[in-house]
Amino acid sequence: MVTPDPAAPLTPAAQRVLDAASELFYERGIHAVGVDGIAEAAGVTKKTLYDRFGSKEALVVAYLRARDARWRAHLLATLDRVPSPGTARVLAVFDAAESWSTANSPRGCSAINARAESFPGDGDAVLAEVAAQKAWQVGLLADLCREAGVREPEDTARALMLLYEGAIVTVGMGTFDRPFARARSVAAAVLGLDDPSPTA
Amino acid sequence: MVTPDPAAPLTPAAQRVLDAASELFYERGIHAVGVDGIAEAAGVTKKTLYDRFGSKEALVVAYLRARDARWRAHLLATLDRVPSPGTARVLAVFDAAESWSTANSPRGCSAINARAESFPGDGDAVLAEVAAQKAWQVGLLADLCREAGVREPEDTARALMLLYEGAIVTVGMGTFDRPFARARSVAAAVLGLDDPSPTA
DNA sequence: TCGTCAGTAGACCGACCGGTATATCGTCGC
DNA sequence: GCGACGATATACCGGTCGGTCTACTGACGA
Incomplete structure (x- = not known):
């Protein structure tokens, strides 16, 4: 649970996180984007983000x-x-x-x-x-x-x-x-x- | 003073700031480097950095x-x-x-x-x-x-x-x-x- | 001698960073 | 009926972010 299986199929919320992160990372760069912003854009809490991706x-x-x-x-x-x-x-x-x-x-x-x-x-x-x-x-x-x-x-x-x-x-x-x-x-x-x- | 003349010759401290910033920015990327770290590496206070470069x-x-x-x-x-x-x-x-x-x-x-x-x-x-x-x-x-x-x-x-x-x-x-x-x-x-x- | 200027020292600001915590809820499958 | 799971809400952690501030020192030039 600290390191979720990267090969596992994504839950709906995890998919939204990944989609939001992909757009933000690509448009603005990685360091310029915070996890709070990603979670908010995905309509998800930081807890969920960390449960699904770990870091x-x-x-x-x-x-x-x-x-x-x-x-x-x-x-x-x-x-x-x-x-x-x-x-x-x-x-x-x-x-x-x-x-x-x-x-x-x-x-x-x-x-x-x-x-x-x-x-x-x-x-x-x-x-x-x-x-x-x-x-x-x-x-x-x-x-x-x-x-x-x-x-x-x-x-x-x-x-x-x-x-x-x-x-x-x-x-x-x-x-x-x-x-x-x-x-x-x-x-x-x-x-x-x-x-x-x-x-x- | 809020926006120092970019064409003016650099003071010794400003040159040290620029040298330190150049190395850090290049090696680690821009967002990953903070102004505090630059000032410390240059042996200079943040005040001097902002006096010389403005931002x-x-x-x-x-x-x-x-x-x-x-x-x-x-x-x-x-x-x-x-x-x-x-x-x-x-x-x-x-x-x-x-x-x-x-x-x-x-x-x-x-x-x-x-x-x-x-x-x-x-x-x-x-x-x-x-x-x-x-x-x-x-x-x-x-x-x-x-x-x-x-x-x-x-x-x-x-x-x-x-x-x-x-x-x-x-x-x-x-x-x-x-x-x-x-x-x-x-x-x-x-x-x-x-x-x-x-x-x- | 009196400003001006470069510089040091260091406290301070609000905002944000990545990451963790506790607790609650609904929906499944067994 | 009950636990596992996905997800929610919210508060919190220590630390760092870019940037501003006051106060002081030392050197140089008019």
Whole structure:
């Protein structure tokens, strides 16, 4: 009870807490949001919040996991619509990222943002979670490169990861418009394609 | 006195405050650091801190400006060593970024990190400062591209900016090693060069 | 010599922080 | 009928937050 099972299905109140926390953490940052505010936004008492999640840090990790799960579902659904062997599936990652960021991520990547306000000794669980998410992402790119028969898939995946990370940060910073479209065309060049420019 | 002149030279105590704040803000994030801790680390009372900077937010802006000024000085010094017309000067930005990040930036870009914990309505001055820094950076890349006779310098600068931002974020996240070396070789390809690979 | 200014020392403010406590209630399943 | 459970309400904890205040010291310049 001090550390509730993170794999257990969420009670209705716990779900409301997680939803409220997700929105507040993403919009304002983690340190700027207090547990009192989360509880109030969820229409729940602090007692319930602590009964369900155990600590603020555990709630932060739950937020990061839930958000990443949504992104992966969106990404995998996009990939499912692209026939299996080929570089088009690699580029589809950038299409998925663009539609995702337009709809859900005006402030960039929750993992990157969370990492920006965590440091070793305070927030170790958060650091571990964001590292795992980024490792998964670069691993997926490598898998897609291998599947497409790209030479040096690991190296290429890292190059693509730079473009992906740069684009999502640029979304958050607002440095210029439609960074994922641009990232996609550079990615196509990296893969040795003539820019197929599938996005408008 | 309520709002000290930001252009005035810093008194010795103010400099110590800024130095202490810079280290703490960068290492732990802005919200996680209190003014009491900064004053203590600087060997200064809170009174002095507020006399010199007026508010925590103003101190944050001063921190971002000072750090960016150091980066620009490092970058411009690096560029001074590369003969004037040519794509080598564009790529030198990545060399400068790699040496800078190795020495000063294990946690990535202070502007990106600051942006991650700011939101409109609280931290507007911070948001304005980080936007200005990123605009300057992409503008410099465009200038270097123009100078080198690159076609479509604005578009190319944005592609390079994606690589630059992706690399500095990857430094902070620790996703893989030496992201700037990889970014540089992709940048060379973007510029239409055979990878000259000037970094070891 | 008299201000002015940088600085120290330290008390104080209300608000908020993450987290815990006790006690009560309704709805289930056994 | 009774306990387990989800949830409520409310009060409380020590500590920290950003920020202000009065009072004093020391140095430099007109």
